[in-house]
Every structure is written in structure tokens, then in C-alpha cells.
Amino acid sequence: KAGVTQTPRYLIKTRGQQVTLSCxxxxxxxxxxxxxxxxxxxxxxxxxxxxxTQRNKGNFPGRFSGRQFSNSxxxxxxxxxxxxxxxxxxxxxxxxxxxxxxxxxxxxLTVL
Amino acid sequence: xxxxxxxxxxxxxxxxxxxxxxxxxxDSAIYNLQWFRQDPGKGLTSxxxxxxxxxxxxxxxxxxxxxxxxxxxxxxxxxxxPGDSATYLCAAQGGSEKLVFGKGMKLTVNP
Numbered sequence: 561k562a563g564v565t566q567t568p569r570y571l572i573k574t575r576g577q578q579v580t581l582s583c584x585x586x587x588x589x590x591x592x593x594x595x596x597x598x599x600x601x602x603x604x605x606x607x608x609x610x611x612x613t614q615r616n617k618g619n620f621p622g623r624f625s626g627r628q629f630s631n632s633x634x635x636x637x638x639x640x641x642x643x644x645x646x647x648x649x650x651x652x653x654x655x656x657x658x659x660x661x662x663x664x665x666x667x668x669l670t671v672l
Numbered sequence: 673x674x675x676x677x678x679x680x681x682x683x684x685x686x687x688x689x690x691x692x693x694x695x696x697x698x699d700s701a702i703y704n705l706q707w708f709r710q711d712p713g714k715g716l717t718s719x720x721x722x723x724x725x726x727x728x729x730x731x732x733x734x735x736x737x738x739x740x741x742x743x744x745x746x747x748x749x750x751x752x753x754p755g756d757s758a759t760y761l762c763a764a765q766g767g768s769e770k771l772v773f774g775k776g777m778k779l780t781v782n783p
Contacts, residue, residue, distance in 0.1 A: 566715075602774070602775040603763075604773075605770045605771065605772070618770070650716065652716075660706070661706075661718070662718065663715045663716040663717075664715050665715040666714070
């Protein structure tokens with residue numbers, strides 16, 4: 561079966577712009593989580609959505625937001641981009657409840 | 673607050689060695705402990721998952737153990753190969769989808 565698909569894979573933005581990243585989970589998976597990976601901070605949890613509801617949220621500013629659609633696809637948005645937002649953004653999907661997470665290949669964002 | 677530590681941050685070994693990768697966590701109230709592999713510029717590949725009620729899991733040349741009481745997990749790699757070169761991350765999962773990751777250990781296996 562198809563894995564977790566993230567689009568776009570690479571993108572370059574300038575400070576002050578906004579960006580939207582997309583994640584299509586494995587068919588049947590209803591939970592989607594987002595993580596930010598940077599060389600300095602490593603992998604940090606952004607948020608998790610289940611059945612279109614945000615269930616958990618990490619310690620990130622309000623510029624980071626997300627949503628989930630009825631087909632479980634999820635998007636995350638970062639507004640007013642800062643240089644420090646340059647990172648690999650990973651999403652993961654899983655069945656309901658604490659379970660094995662399957663990660664996508666990530667979206668690499670560069671902010672100039 | 674859960675904190676996960678991996679030491680050392682990098683390891684370089686000759687091919688054929690048996691390896692031990694360490695992971696420690698501060699909160700023993702975990703649901704499971706996962707080990708991942710990440711190749712440069714890529715996403716994460718799940719290697720092994722150990723449920724809190726288990727002591728170890730094996731897959732091929734990989735074996736992971738879990739000791740909740742001491743807050744430690746170990747990943748053993750037998751007969752290392754150059755293709756094993758990657759960054760290895762461990763992550764502790766509580767009662768939600770949130771994983772708390774270590775910073776990872778970059779492994780280089782030299783032919």
C-alpha cells in the first residue's frame with residue numbers, strides 16, 4: 561500500500577511569506593502528526609490531528625497551524641516566515657491511539 | 673517532561689563490528705520505545721518498536737532491548753556493514769501520538 565506522501569518535497573521562501581505543506585496519510589490511518597527537524601533542536605513535535613480535531617500541540621508559536629480534512633489528509637501552515645523556520649518538516653500517520661508511526665519523506669523548507 | 677538522550681552523537685567503526693547504541697529517557701511511564709533510521713536528507717524509517725510490556729525485539733541483525741526501570745534502551749547491530757551508515761534515533765512515546773526524540777547518533781561504517 562502507498563506510504564505517507566508529503567508535498568512539496570523542497571521549497572524556498574523569503575522572510576515574511578507564508579507556506580502550506582501537505583501530508584496524505586496511509587489509507588485507513590486517521591491520525592496525522594507533524595514534526596520539525598533542525599540541526600540544532602533535532603526532531604520536535606508540532607501537533608497531531610485525529611478525525612479533523614487537533615488532539616495534541618507542541619511548544620511552537622501561533623504562526624504554526626494545521627488542519628485535517630475529512631479524508632484524513634492534513635496541511636500545516638507557517639505564517640510570517642523567519643529564518644529559523646528553515647527545517648525539514650515531517651509528517652507521520654498512524655491508526656487510532658498510540659501506535660506505530662509511519663513517516664513521510666519530509667518537506668524541506670528553506671527561508672531566505 | 674520526557675527527555676531522551678543519545679550518547680555518543682557520532683560513531684565511526686570498521687566493517688564487521690558488533691555495535692551498541694544507547695538511548696536513555698527520564699520518564700519511565702512510556703507506552704513504547706521506537707528506534708528509527710534516517711538517511712541524509714530523507715525521512716525516518718522505523719526499525720524496531722518495543723512495547724512497554726516487552727523487554728526486547730529482534731529484526732534480522734538488529735536487536736533492541738528496553739529497561740523501563742533504569743530508563744534505558746539499547747540497539748544492537750550485529751556484523752555492521754557500510755550500508756548501515758545512517759543516523760539512528762530513538763523515540764519514547766507516551767499515551768498519545770507524540771514522540772519525544774533523542775538527537776540521534778550518526779553512524780559511519782567504514783569498508
